[in-house]
Amino acid sequence: MKRYLELVWAILAILTVFAYLLGYLKIISTFFVAVLLGTTFIKGQLVIDYFMGLKDVRLRYRIIPTLWLSIIITLIGVAYYLPIAPSQ
Amino acid sequence: MAKSTTLKEKYPPGDFAIWIIIYVELVTFGLLFLGYAFSRRADVAMFNESQLMLNQTSGFINTLILVTSSYFVIKAVKSITSMSEENGAEANAKASKWLLLAIGCGVAFGFVKGAEFYHIFGQGINLSTNKFFMFYIMLTAFHFMHVMLGSFVLFIIYKKTKTVGYTFGDYRGIETGASYWHMVDLLWIVLFPLVYIIR
Numbered sequence: 001m002k003r004y005l006e007l008v009w010a011i012l013a014i015l016t017v018f019a020y021l022l023g024y025l026k027i028i029s030t031f032f033v034a035v036l037l038g039t040t041f042i043k044g045q046l047v048i049d050y051f052m053g054l055k056d057v058r059l060r061y062r063i064i065p066t067l068w069l070s071i072i073i074t075l076i077g078v079a080y081y082l083p084i085a086p087s088q
Numbered sequence: 089m090a091k092s093t094t095l096k097e098k099y100p101p102g103d104f105a106i107w108i109i110i111y112v113e114l115v116t117f118g119l120l121f122l123g124y125a126f127s128r129r130a131d132v133a134m135f136n137e138s139q140l141m142l143n144q145t146s147g148f149i150n151t152l153i154l155v156t157s158s159y160f161v162i163k164a165v166k167s168i169t170s171m172s173e174e175n176g177a178e179a180n181a182k183a184s185k186w187l188l189l190a191i192g193c194g195v196a197f198g199f200v201k202g203a204e205f206y207h208i209f210g211q212g213i214n215l216s217t218n219k220f221f222m223f224y225i226m227l228t229a230f231h232f233m234h235v236m237l238g239s240f241v242l243f244i245i246y247k248k249t250k251t252v253g254y255t256f257g258d259y260r261g262i263e264t265g266a267s268y269w270h271m272v273d274l275l276w277i278v279l280f281p282l283v284y285i286i287r
Contacts, residue, residue, distance in 0.1 A: 012155040020148035023285040051158045051270045053101045068114045079125035
């Protein structure tokens with residue numbers, strides 16, 4: 001697969017257009033927030049693997065940004081979905 | 089001997105020190121992202137209302153600009169790292185063209201962001217307006233500074249390619265600068281949906 005960098009760029013661009021349309025068309029909902037967070041993870045991991053070039057390095061170095069991305073996106077999801085206690 | 093693509097490299101590309109900086113930057117921005125996400129819970133209505141004042145289109149354009157610039161930068165890196173002992177000048181010339189495109193993207197990002205800030209600050213909004221705008225200004229201005237620094241780093245690398253400064257087996261400098269640039273892209277990839285889209 002010679003043109004894999006072009007493919008990575010195309011996926012990043014398509015997922016960015018998708019995120020923008022969710023906001024622009026005002027169809028963002030609790031369901032779509034989960035989808036958006038999932039696509040954000042995919043985009044981030046593509047950058048980590050193919051642009052930063054960590055796909056071909058030892059796991060101990062690749063895992064740090066991947067863990068960072070996973071933790072941040074999970075906690076953003078927790079902050080969004082966790083029920084908010086009613087104010088007194 | 090051709091290098092096998094199945095073998096894992098020992099270390100990440102570039103100078104190891106840049107990776108320490110990258111990890112520290114990721115943690116710093118990560119805390120700010122979480123600060124935003126959890127502060128939003130205290131007043132969701134205010135955050136949603138304030139977010140409507142942002143221009144999602146400029147955030148979208150800047151995302152496209154950054155992912156495209158990252159593509160240009162990796163193409164420049166590949167031009168250099170795949171050079172042979174015979175085609176050094178050609179590889180440097182090729183890389184300089186990709187880098188120029190990437191620097192152009194950095195400048196374009198600056199213009200879009202500048203227009204966005206002009207619009208926001210023109211409405212009298214500042215760090216004290218509310219918690220949403222405090223995070224918005226802090227995150228985007230801090231990130232903007234990284235884009236400017238990254239563009240400057242790319243320009244230094246570009247100058248070096250113009251003098252055929254990268255030779256066969258000596259390309260750590262371009263990999264170091266590129267790694268920093270991709271980090272700037274990675275941060276924006278999380279920042280854009282978090283601040284501009286999720287509501």
